[in-house]
Amino acid sequence: MSQPNRIFIKGNEAIARGALAAGAKCFFGYPITPQNDIPEFMSQAMFDAGGQFVQAESEVAAANMLLGAAACGIRSLTTSSSPGISLKQEAISYMAGCEVPGVIVNVSRGGPGLGDIGPSQADYFQAVKGGGHGDYKLLVLAPGTVQEAYDLTIKAFDLAFKYRNPVMLLADAIIGQMQEPVVPWTPENRDPHEGQDWGLVGAKNRAPRLIKSLFLDDGALAGQNQKLQAKYEAMKAEIDQELFLTEDAELIIVAFGSIGRIVKSTIRKLRSQGKKVGLVRPITLFPFPADVLLRLAKEGKRFLTIEHNMGQMVEDVRLSIRMVADSDFYAQLPGTLPTPDDFEQPILKALEG
Amino acid sequence: MSMYQDAIIAGFGGQGVMLIGNLLAYAGMDAGLNVTYIPVYGPEMRGGTANCTVVVSDDVIGSPIIRSPLSVIIMNGPSLDKFQPLLQDNGVLILNSSLIDPAKTNKDRVRVYAVPVNEIADQLGNTRMANMVALGAYVQATGVLPVKRVQDSLPSVISAHYSHMIPKNAEAIQAGADYVIQHGQYV
Secondary structure, three states: OOOOOOEEEEHHHHHHHHHHHOOOOEEEEOOOOOOOHHHHHHHHHHHHOOOEEEEOOOHHHHHHHHHHHHHOOOOEEEEEOHHHHHHOHHHHHHHHHHOOOOEEEEEEOOOOOOOOOOOOOOOHHHHHOOOOOOOOOOEEEOOOOHHHHHHHHHHHHHHHHHHOOOEEEEEEHHHHHOEEEEOOOOOOOOOOOOOOOOOOOOOOOOOOOOOOOOOOOOOHHHHHHHHHHHHHHHHHHHOOEEEEOOOOOOEEEEOOHHHHHHHHHHHHHHHHOOOOEEEEEEOEEEOOOHHHHHHHHHOOOEEEEEEOOOOOHHHHHHHHHOOOOOEEEEEOOOOOOOOHHHHHHHHHHHHHO | OOOEEEEEEEEEOOOOHHHHHHHHHHHHHHOOOEEEEEEEOOHHHOOOEEEEEEEEEOOOOOOOOOOOOOEEEEOOHHHHHHHHHHOOOOOEEEEEOOOOOHHHOOOOOOEEEEEOHHHHHHHOOOHHHHHHHHHHHHHHHHOOOOHHHHHHOHHHHOOHHHHHHHHHHHHHHHHHHHHHHHHOOOO
16 A cells, blocks of 8 residues: 655645645735644745745735735635634635635634634634625635645635635644645646636736726626626535445534544444444535435434534534434534544434434 | 554653654655644643654544544653553553653553663763654554664654764664563563
C-alpha cells in the first residue's frame, strides 16, 4: 500500500497548496488563529507562483480586494477564522449580488465573539444561511480529511467559476491543525479563456462591461433574484456526501467535517459490538444532501445529528426528513475537544430510542 | 488482522515532544501506513506542558484525537498526572525516569518502561536527544514500527542545516530501544 507521492502536511497547508494547484493568482488575508499557516505559506508560495499576496489592513479590506480580483475573472481567495469571517460578510453579499467567483476559507474556531482558538462548527448557519444581507447562497464545502481539504479547495475554484458565485470552504481548527498524508495533484485542461467573456479584463475593441449589485430599474432586482434562485437550484447537481455503513444501519449519524470523521471511530467500535449504526457525512453543506437523508428516512432508519455546536445543521436534517422521521441531536460543546468516547453514550441512547 | 496504534506524547515545552510525534508519524507514512498527527495547542502551550497525538493504522483513520490512548510517552511529572489515568488498561507507558520516580506509576494496571532518557542522552553527548531515546524505547516496547524505519525517517523532521546531527539522533533512538531490550518492563 506504499504511496511514494504522499506528503505529510497540515490541513492549512493543504488548503494553500490546493489553491495554488487550482491556479489561484491572488491571496488576500489578515492574520488570525487557527489559520495563520495559510497566509504564512502563501506569502512565499504565491510569490513563487507569480501571483499576488497581500496582507491587508483588515479583514474587511481583504474581502473587498477579493471582490475586485474576482470581478477581473482571476482565481483568488481569502482565508480567515470565525470572527474574521464575520467581518467579510458585506463583501461576500456583494460578490453574490455581482455574481463574481471567489473562494472564502473559514478555518473556524469557537464563538460567539472572540470565543476561543479551539475547534468549533458554530459557523454553520453563517456559512449556509447567508451571513451577509439579501437572498443569496454560497456553495459550502466541508472537508473531513487533510486530503479532502486539498481536493475541495481545487473544487471550490472550479465551482466558483462554473456558477459565478462565491464558494466557502468551511473547515475548523482540527482540520486546519492536524497533519495527514496528502497526494498532491494539479488539475489539467483548465480553460485558458476562463473569465474572459464576462470579467473586467480591458474593453479595447469591445463595449465596456458593468459588474454591479445595484438594480434600481423597475423589475430589474426581481429579475436578478429570480436568476440567482435558478442558479442555486441548479447547484443541486453538485450535492456530495459520504455514506459509511448505512445499508443495514438502524440509526444514521449525521455529522460533517471533523466531527464526521471522529464519530467514525465511535461507529467502528459500536459495530464491533453488533450495534447497527451508520454515518451520512454531508460534504456539500449547501446544497444540502436532503434527498439522500429522505431516502434513508423512508427506509425506516432513525437519525442522530452530532455537531460541534449547539444545534445548527440539525435544522436542515429535520427539514430534509420532515413528515417521515425526526432527528435527535447531540451537542459537542464548543470550547471542548471532541473525542470518539464523547459520542458513545449519546449514540447508545439514541439506539434505544 | 488490521494494525492500529495510537499514542499521546507529553512533556514540557522544549523537550521535543512535538518533534518525536512528527517523526513517528513520518515513519508510519514512509512505511506505507495511514497516519494522523495533531498537536494540542491552546493556553497549555504557553509555558506549561505540550502534547501531541499520533495515530498509525493500515486502515482509514477516524479520529485523530484520542481520549484513552493505547500508549503514552511521558517526559515530565505533570504529564504523568494528567495522562496515566487516561491510558487504557495494559497500555504502554514510556516514562522519563530521569525526572519522574517510577514508583509513581500504576505498574499493576499498565505496562511501564522506565527509561533514564536524560542520562542515556548525556552519555551520547547531548541531553537534548532525550526525546529520541524515549522514542526509541517506545518503538521497541510497542513494536509499532521497526526501529530502523524510524531512524530512516529522521531527515524528514531534521532540517538540512542540522543534517550532521542525524547519525547521533539515530544512535539515540537505538540506545532507547536497547535499554528496553536489556531492562524490560518496570515491575
